[in-house]
Amino acid sequence: MSTPPFLPLIDPSGSTLLPSLALLGPVLIPATLVQAVLPTLPSQASYYVQAADSSDDLISFLDNGAQRIVISPSQLEELAGQVPQERLILKIEESQISSLKNLSSQISGIYLTSSTAHTAKSLGLSNIDLFIQHPSPNPTDLLDSIKSSRPSSYVIPTKYLSASAKTTSTHLSIAEAFLAPIITDRPDGLFPTIVSSSNHSTSPLGLVYSSKESVTEAILTQKGVYQSRKHGLWRKGETSGAVQELVSVRTDCDSDALIFEVVQHGTGFCHVPTQSTCFGNFSGLAKLEDTLKSRLENAPEGSYTKRIFTDEKLLRSKIMEEAEELCDAKTTDEVAFEAADLFYFALARCISQGVSLKDVEKALDKKSLKVTRRKGDGKPKWEEKINGNAPAPAELPKEAKEGSKPTEPIPKSFPEVDESEIKMRNVRLSTLNKEEQKKLLLRPVLNSLAMIDKVKPIVERVRKEGDAGLKAMTKQFDKADLSSNVLLPPFQTPTEEQLPLDVKNAIDVAYSNVKTFHEAQSEKKPLEVETMPGVRCSRFVRPISRVGIYVPGGTAILPSTAIMLGVPAQVAGCKTIVLATPPRPDGSISPEVLYVAKLTGVTCILKAGGAQAVGAMAYGTDEVPKVDKIFGPGNQWVTAAKMLVQNDTDALVAIDMPAGPSEVLVIADHTANPIFVASDLLSQAEHGTDSQVVLVAINLTQSLLDEIENQIDIQAKALPRVAIAREAIKKSVIVLVDTEEQALDFSNEYAPEHLILHLEDATKAVEKVDNAGSVFVGAFSPESCGDYASGTNHTLPTNGFARQFSGVNTLSFQKHITSQLVSGDGLKVLGPSVVRLAEREGLEAHANAVRVRLAELNK
Structure with missing residues (x-):
């Protein structure tokens, strides 16, 4: 001190x-x-x-x-x-x-x-x-x-x-x-003075100058008074009304500069009307405090912001929800993200009670002065909850554990049955600055490098030990002790007891539609173009000879993924199709996947999952054929293994696309059916707690918006996977926009995996879609149809990669080869240009290959 x-x-x-x-x-x-x-x-x-x-x-x-x-x-x-x-x-x-x-x-x-x-x-x-x-x-x-x-x-x-x-x-x-002790080395005798905001945790407002006369008056009047180098004594706010209450005056360590801490009133400190301070506008907590104060006064009745300030129960539940999410966060990005949410609602609570950030800081300072402190243990009700002494949760139904198409396992238990309202947060796009709008586009960040480090030993073991290492890890991870990890055709047709007729018929419908659509994508004949007389260029397609398709399994049953990957491989004409899927503990695989493997002409079933299956397909073993390209979704272990092997020149293997959590973006206007919209959002939310769900609402009335949110709550609570849907919805957002153009612009920036259009003229809106994995047009085109049986593929780019990648299609399993046929007359016309360009690049052998031919033609 x-x-x-x-x-x-x-x-x-x-x-x-x-x-x-x-x-x-x-x-x-x-x-x-x-x-x-x-x-x-x-x-x-x-x-x-x-x-x-x-x-x-x-x-x-x-x-x-x-x-x-x-x-x-x-x-x-x-x-x-x-x-x-x-x-x-x-x-x-x-x-x-x-x-x-x-x-x-x-x-x-x-x-x-x-x-x-x-x-x-x-x-x-x-x-x-x-x-x-x-x-x-x-x-x-x-x-x-x-x-x-x-x-x-x-x-x-x-x-x-x-x-x-x-x-x-x-x-x-x-x-x-x-x-008395203050000194200055300036010839005019003035003291550099930093003016800081007491309103905003001493954020700097600007740099001014003080004289002994101005400091004296400031102390005696408790107002902001400074010395203008041009106009003399400057009593801040004397003409503008933007007066300052002086809170403190301090010197720096050398006693040659001052800092004034003030409460700024009126339009602000800076003479530039658009800026809060001479160093630009406030940011972070200072900015948030100003925004919340403004919205407390001006938020329209019925708006979410108004409810935050007036509904004590809602605000209480949000603070408790965000505190729990902060405790559960793992990565630095997640902790920062969840802490920001908690700060928002905690500060909203403060503002609603007339408490400023400065008041909070004073309370912190006062607490820091205490010498005697209590033990600091948690209160009994929280200790019971954290230590697991709370009442046992209700057992989740079987369907919640084995629901269709999960992308992550159901959590084994939740601390209590949560009956609170399931709601998405609302933001109005026009009120956000560019940085805040960018944040809406962000997805959870997977620490790829850390995961790659974890899967390296697994992949390396398969590479070195081959089938023996693969069998050992299948026993370790999948609890299946196999004599062989490979199942070869002919595959046994499942019995009706194993595969009910109605399920078989549904698979047949899906297979037929997906095959029809993907066959239509096939190129029927080579592309041929005569670029100049005597010069004919062509491009023709050939299948990738050996492909691997990964179908997540274990307790999950995913025939849809087997269809979406097996059909285009079959249509493309791939000679070797290795289908990898985790076995059950008894060594079998699901009859649904086995049936699809038979339909799609799979040549080898690899009964293994995770990084070890990826490694086996990438490098090959005595039993497992090496493949040239690997397709399919999977957890972070599978994703990391795919990224690892595609960058290993020894593997010489490609992958379909970068993978991430599933996502949907729904655009809805005044014609939207709230029941349909809610069902589309939840169909994606149930995939996993990290699923990304976004609703872009175009100038919706408050009553229509309320009905959508009400339907989300009602429908979610009727789902067996409600616990997962609730966690996903917590991280989801409703983006409020004014026009369809704004909605589509936002969607194109977001580049969603699935885009659903609940619009008055949805078909016309498709013309403006630039970035999306797959588009679902109109009220009766739910994402579920594309996921299973309409014919389009459900293996799609996520994480915004729809800007650069297509979804899986027939061409994903093929490659293009080009050819050219140059006649003697054609070479006479084309050759001189080739020679000149080769000479210009200093590649004489290239030029000579043409010269010797031209010489022969000119004999």
């Missing part, structure tokens, strides 16, 4: 001086006057307490807000080990100075009586603050002593101080005492 120029000792006559004294630093209050003085002290003021000999509970002064306490040697003995040394100032006589060497590790300040500045300086205790009680009451002597005694501080009873501009024969001017 640095010592102030002087330390006012409050006496009963000093209450009128407190507003000005509180601006300049701490005041010293005798213990006997604390109860009387504290109510009159400004809320921002800091203070020390001078203990009386009879004070029984010295620690209570510190607990209640005193920064430091002045004590006697005998009191120091009582407090030793109980109070941090930075909180203690020892009051001693000059004759006791010799004992200080043994006490310097227990105190942070010395209060000397009947001493001089010279004596204090001669102590040589650089880490100890020196407070000197000046023996002379003469104001002129006091002023001279303050000028010469820095860094010591003189203790001056308030009966010798005044709020006048000048020192008199009887009283020392507060302003002059403060200014």
Whole structure:
């Protein structure tokens, strides 16, 4: 702690001086006057307490807000080990100075009586603050002593101080005492002054200059007053009305610059009307505080923001929800994201109760001053919840564990049955700046490098140990002890008991539609073009010979994925199709997947999952054919393994596309059916807790928006996978826009995996779609149709990669080869240009290959 120029000792006559004294630093209050003085002290003021000999509970002064306490040697003995040394100032006589060497590790300040500045300086205790009680009451002597005694501080009873501009024969001017040690090396004698905002956690407002005259007036009036280098004394807000209440004045460590902390009123500090400060607008928490204050006053009735401020239960549930999500966050990005959400709702609570960030900081500072602290354990109801002593959760139904097409396992249990409303957060796009709009486009970030490091040993083991390593890991991870990981055709047709007829018929319909659509994508004949007479160029398609398709399995049953990958491989004409899927503990695979494998002409079933299956297909084993390209979804282990092998030149294998959590973006206008919209959002939310669900609402009425949100809650709670849907919806968002053009612009920036159009003219809107994995047009085109049986493929780019990648299609399993046929006459026309370009590049052999032919033709 640095010592102030002087330390006012409050006496009963000093209450009128407190507003000005509180601006300049701490005041010293005798213990006997604390109860009387504290109510009159400004809320921002800091203070020390001078203990009386009879004070029984010295620690209570510190607990209640005193920064430091002045004590006697005998009191120091009582407090030793109980109070941090930075909180203690020892009051001693000059004759006791010799004992200080043994006490310097227990105190942070010395209060000397009947001493001089010279004596204090001669102590040589650089880490100890020196407070000197000046023996002379003469104001002129006091002023001279303050000028010469820095860094010591003189203790001056308030009966010798005044709020006048000048020192008199009887009283020392507060302003002059403060200014006495301040110096400047500027030729104009002014002091650089930083003005900071007390409203916003001392954020800087601007840089100005002060003079002794302006500082004096500022202290005496408690207003922002500065010195203009052109116009003289500048009383901030005198003409504009944007006045400043002065909260504090401080010097820097060299006493040659000042900082004014102010409460800014009116239009703000900067002369540029669009800026909050001379350094630009506020950001972070300061900006959020201003925004929330504005919305508290101006948010329309019925809006979500208004509800946040007026619905105590809603705000309470959001704070508890976001606190839990912060506790569950793992990565740095997740922690930052969830903390930001918690700060938002916590600050909304503060603003609704008239509490500012500055008030919160004051409370933090006050808490930091406490010496006595409680144990700090959690309250019983939270300890019970965290330690697992809360009532056992209801068992989830079987369907919740084995629902269709999961992309992650159901959590084994949840702490309690959550009956709270399932809601998406709302944002209005037009109110967000560019940075905030960018954040809406972000997806959860997978730490790819960390996952790749985890899968490397698994892939490497398969590469080195082959089938033996693959069998060992299948036993370890899938609990299946296999004699062979490979199943070869002919595959046995499942019995009706294993595969009910209605399920078989549904698979047949899906297979037929997907095959029809993908056959239509096939190129029927080569592309041939005569670029000039005698020069014919062509492009023709050939299948990728050996492909691997990964179908997640285990407890999941995913015939749809087998169809979506097996059909285009079959249509493309791939000679080797390896279907990898995790086996059941008994070594079998699901009859649904087995049936699809037979339909699609799979040549090898690899009964293995995870990174080990990817490694086996990438490098091959004695039993498992090596493939040239790997397709299919999977968890983060599968994804990381695919990324690893595609970058290994020894593997020489490609992959379909980068993968991430499933996502849907729904655009809805006034014609949308709330039931349909909610069902589309939830059909994606049930995939996994990391699923991305976005609704872009075009100028919807509040009643229609409320009905959609109500349907989300009703339909979600009827789902067996409600626990997963709830977690996904928490992270989801409704983006409010004014026009269809804005909605489609946002969608194209987001580049969703699935785009659903609930629009009056949905077909026309497709013309404006630039980036999407697959588009579902109109009210009766749910995403589910594309996922299973309409004919389009459901293996689509996520994470915004729809900007660069197509979904899986027939051409994904093929490659193009080009050819050219040049006749003799054609070479005569084309050859000279080729020769000239080759010569220009310095590749004489290229040029010569043409020259020798031209020479032959010219014989």
